[in-house]
Structures are given as C-alpha cells and as structure tokens.
Amino acid sequence: MSPTTTAAAPGWFTQAERWLDDRGKGAWIALMVVSFIVFWPLGLAVLAYMIWSKRMFSKSCRRHRDDEYRVDVRLNRHRFRTSGNTAFDAYKADTLERLEREQDDFESFLKRLRDSKDKAEFDAYMEERARAARDVPRDDQAAPRAEA
Numbered sequence: 452m453s454p455t456t457t458a459a460a461p462g463w464f465t466q467a468e469r470w471l472d473d474r475g476k477g478a479w480i481a482l483m484v485v486s487f488i489v490f491w492p493l494g495l496a497v498l499a500y501m502i503w504s505k506r507m508f509s510k511s512c513r514r515h516r517d518d519e520y521r522v523d524v525r526l527n528r529h530r531f532r533t534s535g536n537t538a539f540d541a542y543k544a545d546t547l548e549r550l551e552r553e554q555d556d557f558e559s560f561l562k563r564l565r566d567s568k569d570k571a572e573f574d575a576y577m578e579e580r581a582r583a584a585r586d587v588p589r590d591d592q593a594a595p596r597a598e599a
Contacts, residue, residue: 472506479506 461469471478479501487494500506533540 476506 471482479497483494483497483501485494486497534543
C-alpha cells in the first residue's frame with residue numbers, strides 16, 4: 452500500500468452491510484426472513500449477527516454505522532496525504548485536532564441539552580401526575596350520600 456492511500460476499499464460484505472443500514476431495520480429483518488426460507492442455518496447466522504452487532508435492538512442501524520465511521524476517522528486522523536510542506540502539514544494536523552475537539556465538545560453539549568430536556572419533560576409529567584392525584588376525590592373525602 453502506498454503512503455498516500457488512506458484506507459482500503461471496503462469489501463462486498465461491508466458494502467452489503469452499509470446498503471442494508473441505509474434502508475433501515477426493515478431491510479435487515481427482510482434479509483433474515485428470506486435467509487430462513489432459503490436455508491435455515493443462514494437465517495440463524497443473520498439473526499445472530501443482528502444481535503451481536505446490536506442492530507436488532509437499536510432504534511436505528513444508521514447510528515451504529517455512524518459510530519463505526521467516527522472511530523475509523525479518529526484512528527486514521529493522522530494518515531492524511533502530505534503536501535510536502537512540513538509547516539502546512541503541522542498546521543493542518545493542529546487544525547484537524549482542534550476541529551475534532553470542538554466536535555466532541557459540541558456533541559457532549561447536545562447530549563447534555565437532550566438530557567436536560569428529557570428531565571424537564573419527566574418533571575412536568577410527574578408534577579401533572581401529582582396534581583391529578585391531588586384533584587381526584589377519595590372515598591373518605593367524598594360528599595356524603597343521601598340515604599333513602
């Protein structure tokens with residue numbers, strides 16, 4: 452492999468996996484069902500892979516693929532093609548590292564923002580539930596019935 456090459460071309464399995472991920476969890480389930488119909492051990496293998504790769508129980512297959520891409524980018528961040536100018540290459544490496552830190556900071560900010568929104572919604576729900584429980588008359592507080 453030459454030093455200017457950043458990564459090998461993905462194989463057929465990786466390409467098929469990305470194609471299925473782009474179409475969502477339904478495509479994975481359809482593949483599993485068809486695999487069971489064609490040859491049941493193949494269907495079992497597809498099911499095992501879906502469970503092992505956490506595609507079966509996650510909300511989205513794309514999120515899993517994006518996480519893998521992010522790891523690949525971080526592993527390969529210093530494998531860029533050199534320009535021949537060491538000062539520029541150093542500047543480029545520093546800038547890329549700064550941008551990655553900023554991206555990580557922004558992603559953690561968004562996570563904190565989502566968490567605080569979830570907490571606010573949960574607190575509002577609990578307050579509404581407590582208010583509803585206070586407003587419901589209990590049997591011992593109900594108005595006495597007129598006995599006939």
